[in-house]
Amino acid sequence: MQGPSLSMREAASMYGTAVAIFFVILVAALQGSVPPKSPFPYHIPLDSKGVLKLSWNISYVQETIHFQLSVRDFRAGVLFGMSDRGELENADLVVLWTDGNRAYFADTWSDQKGQIHLDTQQDYQLLQAQETSDSLSLLFKRSFATCDPKDYLIEDDTVHLVYGILEEPVQSLEAINTSGLQTGLQLVQLLKTEVPTPAMPEDVQKMDLKAPEVTIPGEETTYWCHVIELSQSFSRHHIIMYEAIVTEGNEALVHHMEVFQCTAELDNPDFSGPCDSKMKPDRLNYCRHVLAAWALGAKPFYYPEEAGIAFGGPGFSRYLRLEIHYHNPLKIQGRQDSSGIRLYYTATLRRFDAGIMELGLVYTPVMAIPPRETAFVLTGYCTDKCTQLALPPHGIHIFASQLHTHLTGRKVVTVLARDGQERKIVNRDNHYSPHFQEIRMLKKIVSVHPGDVLITSCTYNTDDREVATVGGFGIHEEMCVNYVHYYPKTDLELCKSAVDPGFLQKYFHLVNRFNSEEVCTCPQASVPEQFTSVPWNSFSRETLKALYNYAPISMHCNKSSAVRFQGEWDLQPLPKIISTLKEPTPNCPAHRAPGPAGPTVVNIG
């Protein structure tokens, strides 16, 4: 997220007031547009100064989103839209611009050089442009899918919103030079899950987990750690809801927050400070069991009516770690913050305990990504043998999911397979960002039966790396995890896999046969060292893929990270999948609004 350049703003200020007076209320192209059913339930600031604010609502029936974009101190124009990974190139954009006389609104796209072009189909429909003393507000709508190949397809997953601010009028759309603009991006899930809000019981209690009176450091990125201690007598409860409490004025700075439970045995000291501080006790590293997670734009998280997550009582650590990610690109100094998470819990236990299970890959270097790959896929399995053994006869019900990788992760998906056939997607993010890890409610609860297989695949981009990236805990190592939230809770905490290490050694041998350079296959070489010495060419890359798609796996079918279920878990066959899910063709809007073929003139005074 890049902030505005102050010098440009000053230079252009003379245009600002001149252009602003042209705007009055305007209602355009009203055919078929139903007024938003409610004021907008979703809000997000786009930049860290709060100049641009987006609100929206969703009609799942009409497959349409209404957007309200508010621009503070509007001067000459604004660009707003979506792109694959937040670039202003190859983006789907609406542009409002002025040429000094008139203002125009248009559905446009940018090419790979960032040059803006008019869309042949105008799919963003402007409904209203309204000016108040200090801001301009635009109301427009768009279908999820437009079937214009230049448009972004809005799906359930993360959307990289992009924006740009025009400081000076331009003579035409084509005259906009995107490389000279103040631009930025914001990550959000646009298509939120809308489930009926379960009623709160009468005995519901609240607990605010806050880091009080933090002075936000004047640095772009701070992870703040704060330990909270429950009272010794705190008995067993169910958490049934939680939400963020963000200090007013800091909405654009508080990026995400997580509450972790510490391991039960641990006696943790008091701490409040940056997570990377040398003063931080090492023991805090054992507080990594996610209890609650919130990210910018996320709504309150409700557990299903029949379940809650255990909180307090025997076997539950009295210590919690609150972690807050402050994102402060403008390096604002001295801002005070007391944000945190508010838990809603009840002593009247619900029918089911909810649990969290880890799917995906074991944290081991045998799973590695070659350097300079743009879309390398690693896959972890939760096999039929493990679900058969560990799940209750009626199965479990997954209602939420949090996807997790380290820095090179770009996509994550978990698919459920039964009888060798892929049946449904548990959760998928084709625009996943490691900087935006929300717990997301699923649109539909997914039931997993004993004997089902859960396949979690992560796609990585190591284009900027010189050496192989191996699996592991380090921030420069990689993970592929889906934390699924489900009920009823079972003993199965981990259902993950990795390639059999013996077959990986066969791979290193094989690479040696084809190349003059030698990979040490001697016993003293560690796997990361072996990967570092692989000569990366198309053959070694493709055969590594082939190995991962063929070689037997070692399963972690575990009660906790150290305790396996009884059984043989090494040299297990890869699950056989005989039919895969097909990508559905998007629904084009049945009746395309006979909208304008070109830009709309937005009220000339």
Next chain:
Amino acid sequence: MQGPSLSMREAASMYGTAVAIFFVILVAALQGSVPPKSPFPYHIPLDSKGVLKLSWNISYVQETIHFQLSVRDFRAGVLFGMSDRGELENADLVVLWTDGNRAYFADTWSDQKGQIHLDTQQDYQLLQAQETSDSLSLLFKRSFATCDPKDYLIEDDTVHLVYGILEEPVQSLEAINTSGLQTGLQLVQLLKTEVPTPAMPEDVQKMDLKAPEVTIPGEETTYWCHVIELSQSFSRHHIIMYEAIVTEGNEALVHHMEVFQCTAELDNPDFSGPCDSKMKPDRLNYCRHVLAAWALGAKPFYYPEEAGIAFGGPGFSRYLRLEIHYHNPLKIQGRQDSSGIRLYYTATLRRFDAGIMELGLVYTPVMAIPPRETAFVLTGYCTDKCTQLALPPHGIHIFASQLHTHLTGRKVVTVLARDGQERKIVNRDNHYSPHFQEIRMLKKIVSVHPGDVLITSCTYNTDDREVATVGGFGIHEEMCVNYVHYYPKTDLELCKSAVDPGFLQKYFHLVNRFNSEEVCTCPQASVPEQFTSVPWNSFSRETLKALYNYAPISMHCNKSSAVRFQGEWDLQPLPKIISTLKEPTPNCPAHRAPGPAGPTVVNIG
């Protein structure tokens, strides 16, 4: 191509006349429709009885095709459209149907079960429905690209046209049961190359190469071979044009025809009979140098004004072999035929001799396709080293191309690369069929300079095969060839490659390490035998691909099939390609006709 079922036709005949009287001339949806600039220049029968005939013209400016579909003895309805490989499932269809009262026209699509649904966008526009005494004629138009994901994208390559005949009225579109219809398919290049016709010189002469008075055998498939002898004194000429001469009434039976030149040394006897006849002299197998080729729907073939192909004179065999493919699915008996090819040639030699060069893969078993592959790609290279050595300083100009594989070929493409960058597509067919091998004029002449690389890739489907398919001459072996027609003629006749045989042996060794079954890597085993004993699993399949994409190649940079240019051609590196061509996004029609959202009622009497 499947013919109509007679019993069904009889059963439904009572409906035919009743419904037919409802039709009169109708002009619908005329907004923006320009009348076809000329009567239709292109014609093709869709079925072998000539019940359905298609004519069309092309507007490259508007990117639109006008179709005229004529239906003889129209009864209750007709389906016409396009699909990936000629299935009636997953097809893009127009349907004209009657419910006993009214007739309707609609743009539809069929799902994977063949069930028909209305398109949300109606992109086929009916312009006219006209009835004569014995036939119904429909005039409709469509854009090349519609941007409706259910529609077929019409491109330069082969199109699998599909049709179905409704014998009885149906109550609705959804009530049509495609599995019970008379259906069939026809292959055609819809987007023909339209170049200005070069003027014929005054001294132009004609020669008809015909197989006179052939009685077409009553079998579905016959390849008829006929030897033609030129007079001893026939001197050097240039062929500058040729066209098909098809005996009237046999238009639907004569599928394709080729004229081959025999090798110059050969003294060939007279022969006229089926090519697989035991009576056919073996020597005819040496007549395989293509001189002219025509397939159903192809137009006359004109050489560029500055070039012609050498015909007669010293070094030119006096013997030609005409091969005619009769396609007779109804097994009609006793039909007489005298079809053939008419050559137009001149003694006034043009500036350049045209030549034909073979690009792609060497005919060798080292290039193989595993069984049960749906889209396996093999690639042959014409390297910079070969073009540097063999092409004239100003390069050559490719004006036409004929793609060639055996039975499992599904796609063929040749790409030109310069300085490691893919620059342009020489010819591509993403819907290639081995049953439809035309010589096609290129839309734009492609110039190849010394140092350029030509990369020819073929995609194969071996889904119905139990063992590996190796490269070779046999019909059950495979080829990957692009015969490019170019000028000025050079000595370079073959520019093809195959994987280095030593690296293939490394592959067989490697497969042995990963599997319990053994591939014999002993010297006495032949390559086809070795491929037959490979245990085909995802690892051996993927590593074979990786081998072909990595291992050095052996080049055939040859003057004729046996004579190489001087140089080292074994263990050559694969050409390095640092940037590939991007698939262009199709242009959606700028102004979509505000057409009907549902079926059009076609005149109710």
